[in-house]
Amino acid sequence: MLRWRHCTSSITVAVVLALTPLSVRADNKNNKAKAAQEKRDDQKIKNEKEDVKQAQEKLKDDQKELQEAQKHVDEAERKEKAARQRLDEVRKRMEAKHESSSGIDKALAKQEAAKKSYEEASAPVLKALKDKPEYQAAAKKVADAEARLKAAQEDKNLSADAKRTVIAQASKDKLAISELERAVLEANPPAKSARAKLADAQAHVTEIRSQIRGQIDADSEIKSAREAMRAAADATEIVGEKMKRIRDRVSADAAKLNHEQQQVKQAEAADKANDRPSKPPKKK
Numbered sequence: 001m002l003r004w005r006h007c008t009s010s011i012t013v014a015v016v017l018a019l020t021p022l023s024v025r026a027d028n029k030n031n032k033a034k035a036a037q038e039k040r041d042d043q044k045i046k047n048e049k050e051d052v053k054q055a056q057e058k059l060k061d062d063q064k065e066l067q068e069a070q071k072h073v074d075e076a077e078r079k080e081k082a083a084r085q086r087l088d089e090v091r092k093r094m095e096a097k098h099e100s101s102s103g104i105d106k107a108l109a110k111q112e113a114a115k116k117s118y119e120e121a122s123a124p125v126l127k128a129l130k131d132k133p134e135y136q137a138a139a140k141k142v143a144d145a146e147a148r149l150k151a152a153q154e155d156k157n158l159s160a161d162a163k164r165t166v167i168a169q170a171s172k173d174k175l176a177i178s179e180l181e182r183a184v185l186e187a188n189p190p191a192k193s194a195r196a197k198l199a200d201a202q203a204h205v206t207e208i209r210s211q212i213r214g215q216i217d218a219d220s221e222i223k224s225a226r227e228a229m230r231a232a233a234d235a236t237e238i239v240g241e242k243m244k245r246i247r248d249r250v251s252a253d254a255a256k257l258n259h260e261q262q263q264v265k266q267a268e269a270a271d272k273a274n275d276r277p278s279k280p281p282k283k284k
Contacts, residue, residue: 037274038271041267045267045268045271048267051260052257055253055257057118059250062250063253066246066250069239069243072239072242074242076232076238080232082232083225086228090221091216094222094268095212096218098212101211102208107204111204111205114201114202115201115272117198118191118197118198121194122185122191122194122195126184138177138179138180139146141176144171144173145169148169149166149174152167
């Protein structure tokens with residue numbers, strides 16, 4: 001009896017399937033496939049929008065951190081500027097203090113007087129030299145050297161070694177006039193003596209200034225101001241590097257957000273394309 005009922009049920013199902021049009025069965029299958037595709041499309045859009053949201057939050061957080069970093073940079077730069085100004089003020093005060101007792105004013109006045117004496121002694125000698133043939137030859141040598149130097153610098157076909165050789169010789173020849181003047185002045189006793197006194201005066205000024213620099217550098221107030229300035233400069237560099245790293249992150253965040261927004265558009269476009277009814281095949 002049970003076997004008969006089972007056979008009857010199978011026959012009924014077979015009959016129902018046989019009586020159901022093929023088009024209806026195809027539509028049911030298509031509807032299920034479309035529903036599944038729609039579900040996948042919706043989930044993808046949801047996921048992409050969630051990625052956009054996360055990218056927006058990341059960008060917002062990093063932009064906020066960048067604003068804070070900029071405040072720290074501004075503050076560090078303000079402190080560094082103040083430290084530099086403080087160091088300049090201390091240095092000027094120390095220079096005035098040590099110069100007043102160094103005798104630099106007298107040394108400078110002596111140097112200026114020696115310079116004037118040398119110019120007075122050398123002027124007539126140099127003036128007379130310009131009328132001599134050797135000066136004209138030296139002037140021509142300098143002019144030729146300048147022309148060779150310019151040509152060598154502009155010649156693109158000249159090898160590097162050849163160019164260095166030409167430039168070296170031309171640079172040496174450009175000194176022809178100054179070397180001739182030096183030799184003539186050295187041979188003139190008054191000019192030579194005046195030049196020696198000027199050299200001594202210049203050396204004395206240099207020595208005094210070196211002593212002043214040493215005294216200033218050894219001063220405890222200068223050392224403290226210099227250390228404060230260096231510390232402020234280091235702090236500015238540190239916060240500046242940090243801000244640069246954050247700025248790079250913000251740029252990456254913006255690129256990431258743009259990418260995620262494009263992904264949403266693509267997902268929505270795909271969903272819209274899947275929603276369009278497919279065209280029936282053309283009849284042959």
